[in-house]
Amino acid sequence: xxxxxxxxxxxxxxxxxxxxxxxxxxxxxxxxxxxxxxxxxxxxxxxxxxxxxxxxxxxxxxxxxxxxxxxxxxxxxxxxxxxxxxxxxxxxxxxxxxxxxxxxxxxxxxxxxxxxxxxxxxxxxxxxxxxxxxxxxxxxxxxxxxxxxxxxxxxxxxxxxxxxxxxxxxxxxxxxxxxxxxxxxxxxxxxxxxxxxxxxxxxxxxxxxxxxxxxxxxxxxxxxxxxxxxxxxxxxxxxxxxxxxxxxxxxxxxxxxxxxxxxxxxxxxxxxxxxxxxxxxxxxxxxxxxxxxxxxxxxxxxxxxxxxxxxxxxxxxxxxxxxxxxxxxxxxxxxxxxxxxxxxxxxxxxxxxxxxxxxxxxxxxxxxxxxxxxxxxxxxxxxxxxxxxxxxxxxxxxxxx
Amino acid sequence: xxxxxxxxxxxxxxxxxxxxxxxxxxxxxxxxxxxxxxxxxxxxxxxxxxxxxxxxxxxxxxxxxxxxxxxxxxxxxxxxxxxxxxxxxxxxxxxxxxxxxxxxxxxxxxxxxxxxxxxxxxxxxxxxxxxxxxxxxxxxxxxxxxxxxxxxxxxxxxxxxxxxxxxxxxxxx
Numbered sequence: 001x002x003x004x005x006x007x008x009x010x011x012x013x014x015x016x017x018x019x020x021x022x023x024x025x026x027x028x029x030x031x032x033x034x035x036x037x038x039x040x041x042x043x044x045x046x047x048x049x050x051x052x053x054x055x056x057x058x059x060x061x062x063x064x065x066x067x068x069x070x071x072x073x074x075x076x077x078x079x080x081x082x083x084x085x086x087x088x089x090x091x092x093x094x095x096x097x098x099x100x101x102x103x104x105x106x107x108x109x110x111x112x113x114x115x116x117x118x119x120x121x122x123x124x125x126x127x128x129x130x131x132x133x134x135x136x137x138x139x140x141x142x143x144x145x146x147x148x149x150x151x152x153x154x155x156x157x158x159x160x161x162x163x164x165x166x167x168x169x170x171x172x173x174x175x176x177x178x179x180x181x182x183x184x185x186x187x188x189x190x191x192x193x194x195x196x197x198x199x200x201x202x203x204x205x206x207x208x209x210x211x212x213x214x215x216x217x218x219x220x221x222x223x224x225x226x227x228x229x230x231x232x233x234x235x236x237x238x239x240x241x242x243x244x245x246x247x248x249x250x251x252x253x254x255x256x257x258x259x260x261x262x263x264x265x266x267x268x269x270x271x272x273x274x275x276x277x278x279x280x281x282x283x284x285x286x287x288x289x290x291x292x293x294x295x296x297x298x299x300x301x302x303x304x305x306x307x308x309x310x311x312x313x314x315x316x317x318x319x320x321x322x323x324x325x326x327x328x329x330x331x332x333x334x335x336x337x338x339x340x341x342x343x344x345x346x347x348x349x350x351x352x353x354x355x356x357x358x359x360x361x362x363x364x365x366x367x368x369x370x371x372x373x374x375x376x377x378x379x380x381x382x383x384x385x386x387x388x389x390x391x392x393x394x395x396x397x398x399x400x401x
Numbered sequence: 402x403x404x405x406x407x408x409x410x411x412x413x414x415x416x417x418x419x420x421x422x423x424x425x426x427x428x429x430x431x432x433x434x435x436x437x438x439x440x441x442x443x444x445x446x447x448x449x450x451x452x453x454x455x456x457x458x459x460x461x462x463x464x465x466x467x468x469x470x471x472x473x474x475x476x477x478x479x480x481x482x483x484x485x486x487x488x489x490x491x492x493x494x495x496x497x498x499x500x501x502x503x504x505x506x507x508x509x510x511x512x513x514x515x516x517x518x519x520x521x522x523x524x525x526x527x528x529x530x531x532x533x534x535x536x537x538x539x540x541x542x543x544x545x546x547x548x549x550x551x552x553x554x555x556x557x558x559x560x561x562x563x564x565x566x567x568x569x570x571x572x573x574x
Contacts, residue, residue, distance in 0.1 A: 275498045281487055316459075400442065 002243055002385055004377045012373040019367010023047075026360045036359060044109035045350045046361045048100055050368045052202065053226070053342050055093025056219075057372070060227025061086035062158040063191055066184035069161075069177075074395030075254055078246040079235045080387055084165065085379040086230060087158040089372050094151035097202070101147050105140040111350050114138045114208045131208050138205055146201060150194045157187035165387055172389040195220050206349035210288040212277075218269040219345075224262040225307070226338045228255055229331040234376065236324045243385055249322040250399045256321030259334065263311035266341075270304055295353040296344060303344055306337035339365065403573075405553045406432075408535055409560035410567040411544040414440045420546065420563035421446045429556070433547040435539035458516045465511025466504055473500040535571075549573075 025031035026043025061083045068076050103109050107117065118124030120132045160183050168176035196216025204215045232255040238244045277285045292300045310333045320326045347355050387393060411417040418440060424431060431447060474493055477483055482491045485499050521527060539545045550556050553570045560568055
């Protein structure tokens with residue numbers, strides 16, 4: 001059984017404390033005494049970005065566990081519990097997300113432009129006929145309802161898979177394994193639709209006029225990179241603490257391949273979306289990129305370069321994927337790069353050119369990181385780190401590539 | 402120089418793999434192993450050097466990328482400048498996104514084809530080549546180990562001990 005090291009606990013609480021200060025500074029005007037400029041709109045955006053970033057990691061971990069079941073794959077069984085622990089963070093992020101959505105509907109925040117009062121009212125000054133045309137899909141009750149369906153659906157799958165896995169440890173046999181496959185198959189079908197819809201709802205509808213048909217996959221590939229990276233980094237951390245006896249460089253090598261390939265998939269999506277819009281140059285499409293090009297120029301190009309070139313060059317060789325320290329360094333770069341990717345998906349639509357990356361953003365990132373580490377480590381203490389009755393556990397122990 | 406070739410036929414790849422390990426641990430050089438399919442871990446057991454095909458692939462890809470760059474630059478900028486999406490900028494870097502698919506495809510094309518050609522070349526595979534495996538059954542369900550030695554008696558015994566089902570000795574002339 002795993003016990004959380006005292007240092008880890010202290011660090012996660014310290015990070016949460018920083019996050020709390022950032023939250024207070026962001027939403028009140030206490031910070032003005034310290035000469036920090038704040039604005040609740042900026043704080044809401046920062047809350048949304050950082051919550052979404054970790055929520056995506058949690059959601060992807062559910063997908064990862066389900067994927068191994070559906071593919072009847074054996075290699076990842078020795079680190080399955082790490083992914084399961086990460087998946088238990090999802091519900092925390094989901095609850096905060098639903099809170100942000102309710103706050104949007106109550107007009108406490110203005111993250112989603114289409115929620116503004118009077119935007120769908122023809123007699124209003126700010127009436128927008130294009131947004132009014134989307135009312136059937138983008139209306140507060142349906143929007144909130146969908147969000148609740150995604151969060152509850154994914155959370156239920158995560159819970160069910162974890163329960164079946166624990167039952168399998170206790171009872172043995174193949175019944176629970178077969179049930180897990182059924183649950184996973186249903187979940188993956190559900191996730192296939194809802195992950196795209198989640199991306200349209202929560203992120204794409206911020207820039208309400210604009211739409212992109214591959215946006216769901218673009219968001220999914222970014223989720224994939226961060227999810228695999230987090231699983232790899234947490235496994236290496238636990239390995240270094242002396243746990244996960246049966247995880248070795250072969251498993252990390254496979255995860256490294258996933259990080260590498262998903263980084264390339266992300267670039268592919270990024271570029272496919274960008275090039276078609278750049279090429280055709282249609283006003284209603286190109287505004288999305290102009291907002292980024294004009295006000296976020298350096299960040300926009302730097303993010304796509306970081307998320308492509310670093311994983312491409314640094315993870316190309318076999319030796320680097322098998323080196324724990326190397327994966328930790330590349331993983332850190334990739335996580336930071338994809339945080340900026342999330343920032344660039346959300347901030348230009350909500351803050352326009354009034355964006356900052358300062359204490360509020362970094363502080364809230366650290367706060368959510370602390371919360372994430374706390375929840376995940378607590379989940380790890382509640383289960384044995386090796387699923388002992390899984391039919392493929394021996395295959396995973398002897399993985400050799 | 403040794404003048405005898407010993408062929409040991411094995412029925413199972415796991416037996417072969419342990420046999421290779423055992424024979425190599427006695428400092429006997431295995432000349433070649435013939436198998437109908439790739440055996441996982443055999444290259445390591447035989448002490449083969451890691452393939453440099455991956456490094457070659459990188460350079461082939463880079464070559465393809467440079468070729469595509471030269472091609473698009475000559476065709477689209479120097480020889481016959483074209484108006485791309487209402488952007489008649491006549492500069493390579495400003496039209497660059499339009500050329501990325503070509504750069505990408507050419508990189509893949511060069512890497513893939515040249516890699517296959519290199520592989521065939523290094524394995525001495527070309528049209529008209531006659532099969533070099535000593536026993537045709539190695540293309541079906543048997544595994545063959547080939548050792549070059551003067552001391553064919555002890556080698557044969559060792560092969561028998563490690564599970565060979567059939568041993569033939571051939572004089573080299």
